[in-house]
Each structure stands twice: as structure tokens, then as C-alpha cells.
Amino acid sequence: MPYDRGASPAAETDARPAGRLRRTGSWSARHHLVVLGAWLLVLAASVAADRAFGGTYSDNFSLPGTSAQEGADLLTRHAPAVAGQTGTVVLHDAGTPLTAVRSQVDQAVRSLARLPHVLSVQNPLPSSAPPAQGSPGSPASAPPQSFGPLSADGRTAYATVRFDTNPEALGPGYLPQVDAAVAPLRAAGVQVEYGGPLGELARPRPADVLSESVGFAVAVVVLLIGFGSVLAAGVPLFTALVGVVVGVGVLGLVSRVLTFASVSPTLATMIGLGVGIDYALFLLTRHRQQLMDGAGPEAAAARAVATSGHAVVVSGCTVVVALVGLNASGVSFIGRMGAAAAITVITAVAGALTLVPALLGLIGRRIDRYRVRTPVAETPAAPDATGTGTDTGAGAGGGWRRYAQRVERRPWWFLAGGVAVLAVLTVPLFSLRLGHIDDGADPAGFTDRRAYDLVTSAFGVGVNGPLTVVVDRSGVPAADRAALTGQVQKSLTGVPGAAGATPVQPVGDGEVLVSTVVPAAAPQSAATTDLVNRLDDRVLPQAVSGTAARAYTTGTTAAQVDFRDLIASRLPLVIAVVVGLAFLIILGVFRGPLVALKAAVLNLLSISASYGVLVAVFQWGWGGPALGVSGTVPVESYVPMMMFAIVFGLSMDYEVFLLSRVHEGWLRTGDSRGSVAHALEITARVITCAALIMVSVFAAFVISTNIVVKMMGLGLAVSVLIDATVVRLLLVPAVMTLLGRHAWWMPGWLDRIVPHLSAEGEA
Incomplete structure (x- = not known):
């Protein structure tokens, strides 16, 4: 024109x-x-x-159709006590083993379990009472972990706290309640730091x-x-x-x-x-x-x-x-x-x-x-x-x-x-690599950074970003369930990029199997991303092949991947x-x-x-x-x-x-x-x-x-x-x-x- x-x-x-x-x-x-x-x-x-x-404001989001979301939904239905958002309370005593303050640890665990929105709290001292439940009648908690939560020298431990929502969504008024629950430990000279979503809530x-x-x-x-x-x-x-x-x-x-x-x-x-x-x-x-x-x-x-x-x-x-x-x-x-x-x-x-x-x-x-x-x-x-x-x-x-x-x-x-x-x-x-920035990059004055460093020093960097493997065996006949458990356990042994895995055990109503896989690298590393994709794409499909079971990788780190x-x-x-x-x-x-x-x-x-x-x-x-x-x-x-x-x-x-x-x-x-x-x-x-x-x-x-x-x-x-x-x-x-x-x-x-x-x- x-x-x-x-x-x-x-x-x-x-x-x-x-x-x-x-x-x-x-x-x-x-x-x-x-x-x-x-x-x-x-x-x-x-x-x-x-x-x-x-x-x-909170960073709470869902990803329908992903492995992490499917696994989380499965746990919510069959094992609510081990579902939800997970935060950690890290304990460290540079002078004496934590067993010397066992009564204060037990008291803090019970107080945390009574807080609103808490599903369960895992006591970090293995010889103490069973893990506290957040509400009466809750199913059994997570299986024992071979990686902790008590360090070899007994001076560092972490209590796993499970919430029914993201702690960030609970607002700043929730943090003083957590501080009050762990006050006896701090009064006894124990260093207490918060990790995961709980640590993000405590960030300035x-x-x-x-x-x-x-x-x-x-x-x-x-x-x-x-x-x-x-x-x-x-x-x-x-x-x-x-x-x-x-x-x-x-x-x-x-x-x-x-x-x-x-x-x-x-x-x-x-x-x-x-x-x-x-x-x-x-x-x-x-x-x-x-x-x-x-x-x-x-x-x-x-x-x-x-x-x-x-x-x-x-x-x-x-x-x-x-x-x-x-x-x-x-x-x-x-x-x-x-x-x-x-x-x-x-x-x-x-x-x-x-x-x-x-x-x-x-x-x-x-x-x-x-x-x-x-x-x-x-x-x-x-x-x-x-x-x-x-x-x-x-x-x-x-x-x-x-x-x-x-x-x-x-x-x-x-x-x-x-x-x-x-x-x-x-x-x-x-050379662009997308990922999630973990707590290890935060300023040293942040409680989640201190918790990250304490856990890394005592247990290894991968413990800061554990992966939860969830297997739905509801469609598997009772006679075949033992074989399925052994098959999954074998598949999780020696996985490249993993430091190890806890024993595969049934939780909740018994329809799901759970194992915690600990990466060998930091949560934000490319090796951990590769591990999550390896589990979802090859390891878990092979572990349940030939059965009616379905397997997922879930948890905060898996959701971020x-x-x-x-x-x-x-x-x-x-x-x-x-x-x-x-x-x-x-x-x-x-x-x-x-x-x-x-x-x-x-x-x-x-x-x-x-x-x-x-x-x-x-x-x-x-x-x-x-x-x-x-x-x-x-x-x-x-x-x-x-x-x-x-x-x-x-x-x-x-x-x-x-x-x-x-x-x-x-x-x-x-x-x-x-x-x-x-x-x-x-x-x-x-x-x-x-x-x-x-x-x-x-x-x-x-x-x-x-x-x-x-x-x-x-x-x-x-x-x-x-x-x-x-x-x-x-x-x-x-x-x-x-x-x-x-x-x-x-x-x-x-x-x-x-x-x-x-x-x-x-x-």
C-alpha cells in the first residue's frame, strides 16, 4: 500500500x-x-x-500432576502424621552431649507438639519416648533414620516438626510460640536454630x-x-x-x-x-x-x-x-x-x-x-x-x-x-542453570543459615534437603507386599548421587511405604537435581515394575526440582x-x-x-x-x-x-x-x-x-x-x-x- x-x-x-x-x-x-x-x-x-x-505472604504453592504433589497428596490421605510441610529445630551443645539435657529436650518436644497446626514432632534423642503426636489418635510417625537425627558425638541433633500448612502462612505471630516452646533448651545453654520453612518464617x-x-x-x-x-x-x-x-x-x-x-x-x-x-x-x-x-x-x-x-x-x-x-x-x-x-x-x-x-x-x-x-x-x-x-x-x-x-x-x-x-x-x-537457592547461601546471621551449617557439619550437606520416596501399594495383594518392599529397598541401595536411604517401612494405615533418601550434595546443586530426576524417571519405575504399585519422590527439595x-x-x-x-x-x-x-x-x-x-x-x-x-x-x-x-x-x-x-x-x-x-x-x-x-x-x-x-x-x-x-x-x-x-x-x-x-x- x-x-x-x-x-x-x-x-x-x-x-x-x-x-x-x-x-x-x-x-x-x-x-x-x-x-x-x-x-x-x-x-x-x-x-x-x-x-x-x-x-x-508465603511461598506455599501446589504443582498438580507432578511427582512431588502426587506423593504429598498420597501421604495426606494415608499417613497425615508424616505429611505436610516439614521444618527442623536444630540443637547444638558445644560443651556436653545433649543427653545431659534430656528432660529439657523432652519438654520442648511436647510443647512443640501442642502448638497449632503441628501434626507431629520427632524427638531427636533415640532412647527417649516415642515421637510426640500433634493430635490424639494420629498414626505412627516417620520411620527411624539411620542418618540421625543425633550426631555421632551426641552434641548436635534436630527435631523434625511436621505442619499441616506452610509455617510462613501462619504469620509473624506464630514464631513467638515456637520460641516459647524451646525456651527451656536455650535456658539450659543449648543453641537452638530453625531450618526449612520454619527458618524462613524466622528470617528478618x-x-x-x-x-x-x-x-x-x-x-x-x-x-x-x-x-x-x-x-x-x-x-x-x-x-x-x-x-x-x-x-x-x-x-x-x-x-x-x-x-x-x-x-x-x-x-x-x-x-x-x-x-x-x-x-x-x-x-x-x-x-x-x-x-x-x-x-x-x-x-x-x-x-x-x-x-x-x-x-x-x-x-x-x-x-x-x-x-x-x-x-x-x-x-x-x-x-x-x-x-x-x-x-x-x-x-x-x-x-x-x-x-x-x-x-x-x-x-x-x-x-x-x-x-x-x-x-x-x-x-x-x-x-x-x-x-x-x-x-x-x-x-x-x-x-x-x-x-x-x-x-x-x-x-x-x-x-x-x-x-x-x-x-x-x-x-x-x-551456561544458565536454573534451581532453588538453599539456606546455605543466606547471610551467616540468619537462623536458617546457622541451622544449615550445624546440620552440614554433623550429618553431611545432603541432610539439609532429604527426599521422601512414597510407594502406593494399595492395589498390591497382601501376599506380594513383602516382595515389593524388598524390591524397592534394593532399588534404593547404591543410587548414584545418594548418600544412602532409610529402611523402607509402611506408615499410617499401612497402604503406603516410605523411605528417606539423603542426597550426597547440597539441595541447590545440580547433582541433587539429577538425583531427583533419576529417581522419578528410572529408579522408582523399575522398583515397582511388574506390580500395581506407584512410586513418587516428594518433599520440599523434590517439589523445588x-x-x-x-x-x-x-x-x-x-x-x-x-x-x-x-x-x-x-x-x-x-x-x-x-x-x-x-x-x-x-x-x-x-x-x-x-x-x-x-x-x-x-x-x-x-x-x-x-x-x-x-x-x-x-x-x-x-x-x-x-x-x-x-x-x-x-x-x-x-x-x-x-x-x-x-x-x-x-x-x-x-x-x-x-x-x-x-x-x-x-x-x-x-x-x-x-x-x-x-x-x-x-x-x-x-x-x-x-x-x-x-x-x-x-x-x-x-x-x-x-x-x-x-x-x-x-x-x-x-x-x-x-x-x-x-x-x-x-x-x-x-x-x-x-x-x-x-x-x-x-x-
Whole structure:
């Protein structure tokens, strides 16, 4: 089809912002006190409601159809006393054997067994009374373990506590009850530490306030340098803060009904702060330009919301669509983390469209009164019919214009340079190993890390991640059950990667057999992952072959391996869904298949590069200790999927902002090369400032004590940095220059079926 450049220059010039966004911006600016008061009221109400009625966060999830879930369900039906979540209470006395405090141990075991949600407690002293039961009439507990739970020197032991739910879901008020139960042991001089889910409950909460403060401090500096005005710097920060607090409050209320991962509030805060500042920044930039062009404060705010506000809506919808696309994983745990982040994105968009114009209306023309330097205009030169424009002064063009002209002259050099940088950063990606980070990587001050080290020293590292083999023999005739038991026991003997296995014994109602297999390696190691897969794929099927029995590997470590395998298998589907939806949005906005394809491919390249950085830092250990990570760790299984959805969505902020100006110049002049150079010239400063702010917000979370939060923070910071520099300032201008007029080619049949959207909502 012909290259339709749309409206004529005169029509474009005379066009006035219309529709709901313009009216929203105008009304908000005119009734600024009402809007500001309403937001502050919502802020106070959301915080109060969250504190009064908000739910809790936990990493409790189910994996229907997996071996770990089938085995856990089998135990729940036939042997509830050995089912459920398992936590450990590790005891250590450096002076005397624990048998010297037998009465205190017995008392602690009985007290733990009486706690709510406790199914059973296994006494670590083998010669004491039988294991305590959490409720009257419970079936027999787990079989004796040949690996403990009392060390050879008698100074270290661990009590296995089985819960009917994840202890993390019980809230912080549950931990004092556990502390009170073991108080007699601590009074006797015994070191008591908590491991497993019980240890996670005792972890100190991530220091999000410190991370947010650091991110805010850097953002203030960047905004002051970039815009030269104290008030101009304060508007994005205030708006983002209000939007995040409201969003997290809403998330807390929703968590009363739905279970969200413990990292969800931190993730929502990171994303909310980043996009909230960016969206307000885009509106503020356009508003200040309108003021410099002579418009009144109310008209300038209305125009900003009708134009850049439309880009904010498009960008926000793209981010939300990408986050909702995580539901394609089929894992509610992942989908709900995406939903948690989407809540703060929605509040950020709402704040940008209403609170920002209200603040701008309140400030009026005083936006640049308190200066730290002379402010500059957003558009130093308006493109004319040739696309080059005339310098208007006030900081016009300068270095960015010269840079844009260099890109225009040598696009192949810039394209090659950008691709080379991404290729080098992507190399470590080919060594990517997904897994679950175990307690051994936590800071030494955490109780679960101390419990991990005590168990490792006394029993071996594999005891920190035992595997439970469950055999359903309900369909096996009574005469054949003894042979089945011997067959399973033989199969579990000498399994590569296993330190050993306990005797296979019936538990509960006798319909299931149970054995504990102890890995030879740490829970997070690749060897343990291989062991779980070996048991599920070969050892157990052979052990029950020729019988009606079914065998499963379950337990926390097995569930984590199944979760990893499930996420790895669903990642390509999530990528396809998110890329496809984003492709359609870009196609609808800019009416160019090549533009949409370019956006998808370049975003995939930048995300691959950020994955490579994560592998190098955490998996290879290049800088991990400096970040507070003990040793090398795998990349947490769900981090790449979460990063992809978040980064792909966030990258559209800069994509829409830059391409909308390219498209605007193309419609006005028909000069493809000149429109690219002009768009780069007028957006580079804003994109750079926005990216520096978002990078600082994300990077500040590296100081968190939660390793997954560190990983997400670093990964997102690197992704935004790569996207805003290598991609947005090198690759996009180079590719758009090379594509020329072909970038805006649209087949007639496709133009008729794709909805017409607008990047900046011109009439």
C-alpha cells in the first residue's frame, strides 16, 4: 500500500487534544486541591485497611500432576502424621552431649507438639519416648533414620516438626510460640536454630525501606541535574511514592483472599517506583515544554495528559499485559506475582493521569522557580518540511544532535557495535542453570543459615534437603507386599548421587511405604537435581515394575526440582505469549510490521544480555560475594520468567516514547532519516534521566538480605541500563535509519484488521 503520512502539516498543527484524557488532565489541574485531597485520603485508607485487614505472604504453592504433589497428596490421605510441610529445630551443645539435657529436650518436644497446626514432632534423642503426636489418635510417625537425627558425638541433633500448612502462612505471630516452646533448651545453654520453612518464617524481613531510600536519593540527584528545578524533581518522586503506597496497600488487602509469594510486596514496590517516576517524568517534560511555548498551566497540563498521557496509557497497558502473560505458565504462584506487580503499575498510571496534572495545576508557572541550573526545553528544534528543523536556542541540540547526525551517517557501524556488546554479554547465558537457592547461601546471621551449617557439619550437606520416596501399594495383594518392599529397598541401595536411604517401612494405615533418601550434595546443586530426576524417571519405575504399585519422590527439595522443570518447560510459551501481545500493541500504534518486529527482536536481545550478566554474577560468582551472597548459586527458577515479563513490558516505555516522536516527524515531513535523528535528539535526555532513575531504584534492592530480591534487582537494573543505552540509543536509531520508509509499510489487508491506536492521542 502507499506510504500514508496521515494528516497534513496544517491539520497536524491545528489539531487540539480531545477526549477523555484531555478532559481528565484539565479537570485535575483546575481542581487540584480536590484531586490531591482524594489521593491523600485513598493513601491513608489503603494503609489503614492493610494494617487492619491485610493478609500474609508465603511461598506455599501446589504443582498438580507432578511427582512431588502426587506423593504429598498420597501421604495426606494415608499417613497425615508424616505429611505436610516439614521444618527442623536444630540443637547444638558445644560443651556436653545433649543427653545431659534430656528432660529439657523432652519438654520442648511436647510443647512443640501442642502448638497449632503441628501434626507431629520427632524427638531427636533415640532412647527417649516415642515421637510426640500433634493430635490424639494420629498414626505412627516417620520411620527411624539411620542418618540421625543425633550426631555421632551426641552434641548436635534436630527435631523434625511436621505442619499441616506452610509455617510462613501462619504469620509473624506464630514464631513467638515456637520460641516459647524451646525456651527451656536455650535456658539450659543449648543453641537452638530453625531450618526449612520454619527458618524462613524466622528470617528478618527484607530492608525495603533502606532500598527505597537509596533509590529515591539517586532519583533526586538525577532529576535535579536533568531538569534543574526542585519542584520539577519533586513531582515525579511524590507521585510515584503515593502510587506505590496505595498499590501495596491494595495488594495487602487482596492477599487476604489470595496467596502471594513473600517477595511480591518487594517486587511490586520495585516496579511501581520505577514506572511511577518514568510516567510522571514523561508528562512533566511535555508540560514544561508547553509552558515554555506560552500555554497556561491548565492548558499545558491538559495537553500533556492528552498526548504524553496517552503514551503512558499505552506503555502501562503493555506492562500489565506482559505481567498478566505470566499466567500462561500455568502456575498460579508465578501468575500471582505478575498480578502483584500489575497492581502498582495500575496505580502508577492512575497517579500519572490525575495526580501529576493536579500538582502541575497547583504549582502553576512556578515549576522552575527554585532552580539549581537553567532549565532547557524538551524540543530545541521543530522539524520543518526537510525534517531538520531550526535551532531555537535554550540548550538546543548540542551533543545529542551531533550524535544523532553521526548515527544517521553511519548506521551500520552503530548497529554492529550494539550487537557486539549484546553478544558479549549474552555468552554466559549458555551456561544458565536454573534451581532453588538453599539456606546455605543466606547471610551467616540468619537462623536458617546457622541451622544449615550445624546440620552440614554433623550429618553431611545432603541432610539439609532429604527426599521422601512414597510407594502406593494399595492395589498390591497382601501376599506380594513383602516382595515389593524388598524390591524397592534394593532399588534404593547404591543410587548414584545418594548418600544412602532409610529402611523402607509402611506408615499410617499401612497402604503406603516410605523411605528417606539423603542426597550426597547440597539441595541447590545440580547433582541433587539429577538425583531427583533419576529417581522419578528410572529408579522408582523399575522398583515397582511388574506390580500395581506407584512410586513418587516428594518433599520440599523434590517439589523445588519439579517446580524448576515445570518453569523451564513453560518459559518458551510465556515468551511467545508476551512477545506476541507486545507485537500486536506496537503494530496497532505505529502501523508498521517491521517496526513491531524490530521492537520484539531487539528486546529479546537485550533481555538475553541481562540473563548473561545474572549467570556471571551469581552462578559463576563474579561479584556475588560483594553482594552478600555466600558462594555460587543457581539462578532462581522463576527469576528469568519474571524478568522477561517485567523487562519486556518496561522496555516498551522507552520504545513508545522514542518511536512516537519518530512517527510524529514522519507524519509531518515524510523524511524517514530526519525524523529518526530529530526524535533521538529530543528524547535522549529524557530517556537517559528516566533510565538512570529506574536503574537506581532497581539496583538499590541489591542491598536486600533476600538473595532472590538481590537477583531481581540486579537483573532488572542491568536490563533497563542495556535497553536505554545500547538498544534505545544505538540499535533502534540505526535500524530505523536503515529501514527508512519501509519501517512504516503496512499491507492493506493487515491495516484493515488491526485496530488503530495512537501513541500520543492526537486528534
